[in-house]
Amino acid sequence: MTARWGLFLLPPLALTLLMLGFTQFIFLKSSVFADLGLGETGTAFTLENYIEAVTDPLYLNGMKLTLELAIGVVALTLVMTYPVAYVLTRMPARTASLLLAAIVCSSFVSVAIKILGMVIIFAGDGLVSRFFRWLGVIETSMQLLGTMTGVVFGYLHLAIGFMVMMLFSVLQTIPVKLEEAAQIHGASRLRVFWRVIIPLSLPGVLNAALIQFNLLMGAFVTATILGGGKVLTFPVLIQRTLVMFNDYGLASALSAVLLVIVLIINIAATAAVTRRRVAA
Amino acid sequence: MRRWRALPGYAWVGFVVAFIYAPILVVIGASVDPGYRISTRSYLVFPPTGFSLRWYASIPSSFWQSLWFSLELAAIVAAAALLIGLPAAFGLVRGRFPGRFAVDALFRAPLQIPVIVTGVAFLQSFYFIASLGGPALQGSLAGLFLGHLFLATPYTIGSIAASLQRFNPRLEEAALTLGASRLRVMWRVTLPMVMPGIYGGLLYAFLVSFTEVTISVFLAGTSTKPFPVMIFESVTSDMEPSVPALSTIVFLGSMLLIYAMQRLVGMEALLRSGGNST
Numbered sequence: 001m002t003a004r005w006g007l008f009l010l011p012p013l014a015l016t017l018l019m020l021g022f023t024q025f026i027f028l029k030s031s032v033f034a035d036l037g038l039g040e041t042g043t044a045f046t047l048e049n050y051i052e053a054v055t056d057p058l059y060l061n062g063m064k065l066t067l068e069l070a071i072g073v074v075a076l077t078l079v080m081t082y083p084v085a086y087v088l089t090r091m092p093a094r095t096a097s098l099l100l101a102a103i104v105c106s107s108f109v110s111v112a113i114k115i116l117g118m119v120i121i122f123a124g125d126g127l128v129s130r131f132f133r134w135l136g137v138i139e140t141s142m143q144l145l146g147t148m149t150g151v152v153f154g155y156l157h158l159a160i161g162f163m164v165m166m167l168f169s170v171l172q173t174i175p176v177k178l179e180e181a182a183q184i185h186g187a188s189r190l191r192v193f194w195r196v197i198i199p200l201s202l203p204g205v206l207n208a209a210l211i212q213f214n215l216l217m218g219a220f221v222t223a224t225i226l227g228g229g230k231v232l233t234f235p236v237l238i239q240r241t242l243v244m245f246n247d248y249g250l251a252s253a254l255s256a257v258l259l260v261i262v263l264i265i266n267i268a269a270t271a272a273v274t275r276r277r278v279a280a
Numbered sequence: 281m282r283r284w285r286a287l288p289g290y291a292w293v294g295f296v297v298a299f300i301y302a303p304i305l306v307v308i309g310a311s312v313d314p315g316y317r318i319s320t321r322s323y324l325v326f327p328p329t330g331f332s333l334r335w336y337a338s339i340p341s342s343f344w345q346s347l348w349f350s351l352e353l354a355a356i357v358a359a360a361a362l363l364i365g366l367p368a369a370f371g372l373v374r375g376r377f378p379g380r381f382a383v384d385a386l387f388r389a390p391l392q393i394p395v396i397v398t399g400v401a402f403l404q405s406f407y408f409i410a411s412l413g414g415p416a417l418q419g420s421l422a423g424l425f426l427g428h429l430f431l432a433t434p435y436t437i438g439s440i441a442a443s444l445q446r447f448n449p450r451l452e453e454a455a456l457t458l459g460a461s462r463l464r465v466m467w468r469v470t471l472p473m474v475m476p477g478i479y480g481g482l483l484y485a486f487l488v489s490f491t492e493v494t495i496s497v498f499l500a501g502t503s504t505k506p507f508p509v510m511i512f513e514s515v516t517s518d519m520e521p522s523v524p525a526l527s528t529i530v531f532l533g534s535m536l537l538i539y540a541m542q543r544l545v546g547m548e549a550l551l552r553s554g555g556n557s558t
Contacts, residue, residue: 009371009383012364012433019430020389023401026408084296087289099297101538104483106300108534109307110491110508113527116515117303120310161300169442211391218394221493225515235396235494242400242498252404255397266392 031252049253059237059254063261066234070216073155074209077163080156082205085167086197090176100168107161114157115225122150122226146228154222159212166211170204171197206273210266217262234258304531311335311524335525343510343526350507353421354489357428358436361485362478364429365436369477372437373444391434399498402427406499419501427499428489435488436481443477476545483541 034046053059088096122145174197182192220235227236238258242251314332372384390398406417417423451473455465471478493508500509511527514520 005371006375006377007371008367009375012368012371012437013383013386015364016387016389016433019426020386023398023405023430024393026405027397027401030404080296080299083289084293087286087293091290091293097542099293101542102297103300105531105534105538106304107487108491108537109304109527109531110493110511112493112508112511112515113307113523113530114303116511116523116527117306119515120306121303157300157303160296164296214392214394218396218398219494220396221497221512225512235394238396238400239497242403248404251400255394255400258394259397262394263392 027252028256030248031256033249049249050257052250053253053257058232059234059257062232062234062237063257065232066217067261069151069155069233070213073152073159073216074213076152077156077159077212078205078209081160081163081167084164085171086193088164088168089171089174100165103161103164107165111154111158111219111221112225115154115222118150118154118157118226119145122153145226146230148231150226151223151231151233154226155216155219158219158222159216162215163208163212166208167201167205170201170208173204174200202276203273206269210269214262214266217258307524308528308531311528333525335522336529339522339526340520343507343520343522346505346510347507347526347530349421349504350490353424353428353506354486356425357432357489358482358485360425360429361432361436362482364433365440365481365485366478368433368437369440369444373441387437388434390430395431395492395494398427398430399495402430402495403498418499419504421504423499424496424504424506427495428492431492431495432485432488435484439481439484440474440477443474443480447473479541479545 031049032045032047033043034048088099091099178196178200179192182196183189187195218235220233220239223231223233223236224239227233234254235258238251238254241247241254312331312333312335314330314334368387372380372387393401402423403418406423410416410418415422417426447470451469452465455469456462460468491508492506493512496506496509497512500506505513507530511523514523
């Protein structure tokens with residue numbers, strides 16, 4: 001009986017392996033040949049593309065910026081959404097599901113459209129600028145379009161709705177009784193939160209944070225629009241290499257570098273939490 | 281007393297929801313503003329200077345076509361993701377065989393690969409297939425479908441697997457003991473119990489496909505342009521003034537869809553099966 005269930009896996013597994021293996025192989029293959037333009041590639045194996053990808057300061061700075069942005073925004077998103085998800089799980093069910101529905105609806109709106117809204121807010125004579133002028137903080141106008149602050153706001157919008165949904169599904173699995181038990185034994189609310197809720201939700205939270213991190217490491221739309229060509233994250237650089245310079249070899253090598261860095265971080269973070277769990 | 285203590289938490293929830301909705305409300309406001317300027321970089325203004333539906337009347341047919349195309353694409357992707365996700369989730373949760381963790385990790389790999397890398401990889405692969413004389417997948421519905429399916433399936437598998445894990449196998453045993461056939465048990469006991477996971481999986485897959493831009497930018501063609509790519513191009517080059525109106529229509533449509541889902545299974549059941557299970 002149990003052996004038969006495993007057989008169900010075969011078709012989906014074969015399909016996933018094919019899509020994953022084939023596409024990854026093809027792009028990795030093109031990263032080790034020189035790009036001769038017009039879609040032609042050299043036939044001799046070369047590491048030229050990789051050498052350029054890891055030595056050119058443009059790409060090094062791009063990687064540093066992307067890592068800082070992704071890690072910073074994931075941390076900020078966690079701090080913002082963890083309490084929200086927690087309050088939602090402890091709130092009357094009707095209100096909670098209404099708010100969750102609102103958040104799910106908002107995630108149907110494409111990033112490009114949310115960014116359009118952000119562009120309006122951040123534009124030279126947009127809402128934010130006028131508000132700060134009204135406050136008297138700034139004299140003329142506040143330009144967020146084409147700045148780092150704008151990109152951070154854009155990334156937050158990219159991550160926040162989905163993060164609330166994922167954290168809600170994690171926190172919902174922690175029974176209220178555990179909290180009550182800890183409180184009966186004299187723990188303060190803060191202590192319960194710190195010693196019960198957070199440790200129990202840690203694996204799920206890490207999983208959610210990693211998914212968001214990977215998402216931000218691979219997104220270029222937000223930085224393209226809100227960065228106005230001035231915030232050159234790694235994905236923006238890859239897209240430029242591909243679309244503007246048509247250098248498929250270099251674009252593939254850059255993608256490979258990005259892939260390896262992201263995978264290492266994923267494996268390291270997962271291993272760290274697994275070890276912690278085993279130790280505990 | 282208890283109510284007062286909950287107040288800061290509620291206020292924070294309100295703040296975050298307001299933060300999420302700010303750009304959407306601004307877009308809705310702009311959509312009914314008869315006189316917004318789209319010249320230079322100053323784009324649209326908020327609050328609206330008046331009320332009119334003129335932008336709703338002036339939506340170009342190319343945008344309607346691309347919206348329709350995106351809906352079709354997302355529906356096909358969701359259906360296919362379910363066909364793959366259902367057997368995969370059953371196999372993962374109920375199968376007992378060596379290397380289960382490796383299989384699980386493999387199914388989740390698309391979530392670990394940065395989306396732009398997936399985009400580059402699919403683009404190169406499609407060029408490679410075409411160079412061998414195969415079908416031209418770049419710029420085709422089939423190409424976009426494959427790219428989106430790759431991204432969406434892990435969410436569907438996760439959602440169904442989560443509801444399957446919470447399922448008590450004793451219920452199946454009870455039905456079997458009472459004389460139901462295996463097929464009947466599957467149809468009348470198991471499937472109804474994992475239904476929220478199935479709906480959740482469909483919703484996530486639809487959502488991933490419908491809002492995906494990064495991969496779509498690489499794989500779209502001139503006649504196969506998903507809606508988010510259309511908006512992206514409009515925002516980065518010459519601004520089409522009816523984009524806010526169209527976006528508002530999409531938003532209202534999603535509200536209807538979510539309302540229907542809510543009536544069907546309930547929001548909590550939907551999210552309990554979250555996208556990131558096991």
